Amino acid sequence: MARTKSPDSISPEASPAAPRKRATGKALAGANDQLAPNRQANILQAAERLFAARGFHGVSIRDIADEAGVPLALVGYYYGPKLSLYHAIFRAHAGYIDVRLQSLAEAQRAAAPEHLLDEIVKAFVLPVLEVASQPAGQHFLRLLSRGMSDHLEEDEPIIRELFDPLAHSFIDAIASALPQATRGQVAWCYQFALGALLHHVNDRRIERLSFGQNQPGDAATAGPLLVRFIAHGMRGACSGPVH
Structure with missing residues (x-):
């Protein structure tokens, strides 16, 4: 019985007389x-x-x-x-999108009206911080940040397929929590929030800027502050007409 060879040891020739094959x-x-x-x-x-x-x-x-x-x-x-x-x-990280959508649905179902925006922002931020806490997740978030900022032709199909529907879901939810805002204002707020979130999970300069008081990836401290920053920023930005 012939022995099965490992993939790395497969000979390009079936026998000495056989023609060479790749x-x-x-x-x-x-x-x-x-x-x-x-x-x-x-x-x-x-x-x-x-x-x-x-x-x-x-x-x-x-x-x-x-x-x-x-x-x-x-x-x-x-x-x-x-x-x-x-x-x-x-596509291998599509589960991360599902977690965010499930968190969003739970916020819309359970949050009191006065807390709805804060819970929506938590659904937007906290699953991403969970991914960022894992070494493999850091590579993905860096890759995702590149895709959002580099605007390469190669990125566009996958962003449209996976991330545009996610964005529309959050924009719709934020609009329901800020009924005085226009769709255009809410879309801007979503983009500003996305920029803050992706910068936070990829930044390594915060320790230097804080003179050692802050550490990169400190979700316990930065997470609640980031949620508050985004939610208050949205409320302020949509509180009246912009001139």
Whole structure:
């Protein structure tokens, strides 16, 4: 009985007399199916780290394969072209969007009218701070911040697919809590709040600016302050006409 070889040791030749063939991703993956889930996850995690650090155009498929410790062909086999892999990272975090929407729905269901805006802002902020508290989550939030600020053509489809519906849900909710505001004012407030939130979770300068009193990622202290800052800012911005 022939022994099954590991993916890394597959010979490009079936026999001394056979013509040379390049090993395909399918052959590499199928040679040891028990390793496939780990390798597939390793590729996604490696891509996330690299894209977060260098941006979409600063990373090659070979960079990702090297970072993940897998043969080059496996990256394409599991995820297709680089853009598909890039978008797969965002889809892998879709649960984070569901948590925010569930928190928003609970705030709208249970909050008293006078506290509705504060509870909406908590649903907007606190799940993101939870993601930021995890090392893997920090890479994703840095990547997300790049996607929102760099305005690359490659980011636009996934932002429209995953994050525009989320934004509309929060804008609708904020508008219900601030009935005196126009849709335009509320949309601006959402964008201002998003900027404050993403800057907070990605910033590392706060320790220096506070002379050591504040630490990056201190959700226990910064979280309630950020919620209050955003909620009061929205109330103030929408309290009357803007000239």
